[in-house]
Amino acid sequence: MAHRDLKPENVVYFSSGGGCVKLTDFGFSNCFAPGVKLDTSCGSLCYSAPEILLGDSYDAPGVGKTSYPKIMFKIMGCHVMCYPGIVCVFPNLGIQ
Secondary structure (H helix, E strand, O other): EEOOOOOHEEEEEEEEOOEEEEOOOOOOOOOOOOOOOOOOOOOHHHHOOOOHHHHOOOOOHHHHHHHHHHHHHHHHOOOOOEEEEEEEOOOOOOOO
């Protein structure tokens, strides 16, 4: 199953029970066969992979992976500072 609309608004965090992250809104989801590319251009433009923006056929699991860094950047408040070989600091969350 390919979600095809991964974005922060579709990620929900539940703090009870040790914490759990769930995806919502499967309106654009589609079943796919491994190795078979999809053609439908859908989802939120700012979180889409280049293949989708260009209207090319795309590998469903592959384009989902391009959304993760964009989602994390948005969730962390766009204040991620990474120092090569040391640590990533998220000042707005107090996480180091």
